Amino acid sequence: MDEDFFQRVYELVRLIPRGRVSTYGAIASYLGSNRSARVVGWAMNASFSKDEYVPAHRIVNRKGLLSGKQHFGTAGLMAQLLKNEGVEVKDDRVLDFKACFWDPNKELQANGSV
DNA sequence: ATTCTGACAGCAA
DNA sequence: TTTGCTGCCAGAA
Numbered sequence A: 001m002d003e004d005f006f007q008r009v010y011e012l013v014r015l016i017p018r019g020r021v022s023t024y025g026a027i028a029s030y031l032g033s034n035r036s037a038r039v040v041g042w043a044m045n046a047s048f049s050k051d052e053y054v055p056a057h058r059i060v061n062r063k064g065l066l067s068g069k070q071h072f073g074t075a076g077l078m079a080q081l082l083k084n085e086g087v088e089v090k091d092d093r094v095l096d097f098k099a100c101f102w103d104p105n106k107e108l109q110a111n112g113s114v
Numbered sequence B: 001a002t003t004c005t006g007a008c009a010g011c012a013a
Numbered sequence C: 001t002t003t004g005c006t007g008c009c010a011g012a013a
Helices: A005-014 A024-031 A037-047 A077-084 A104-110
Strands: none
Touching: A005 A024, A005 A037, A024 A037, A024 A104
């Protein structure tokens, strides 16, 4: 894969199923840089300049906080999108975060294994 | 080239 | 449970 680090992030984020959320650390870890979670967030910011849509609203920090809601242009839009997908959001936080948490290291590896 | 910033994560209090 | 400090990586000026 000669693609950029960002591109890998976008592809992975796009793999996140509807009604699920993921974290920067999980993505960074999947990409091999479990310490570069900040770069993942940075990639998300750049994702707005991409032609392809990236469900950045499905990406929250490990506390389940909608850290990037402010970057959606309209604060509350991110939460609205999540709610629209069935993810309960309250006070900029994801309810049952662990239940909605989608870990690429697990989901992609288990591949349907309950 | 150097310096700063940034949608984070982990640990300690 | 939250808050504060530190460390990491990549991009911009």
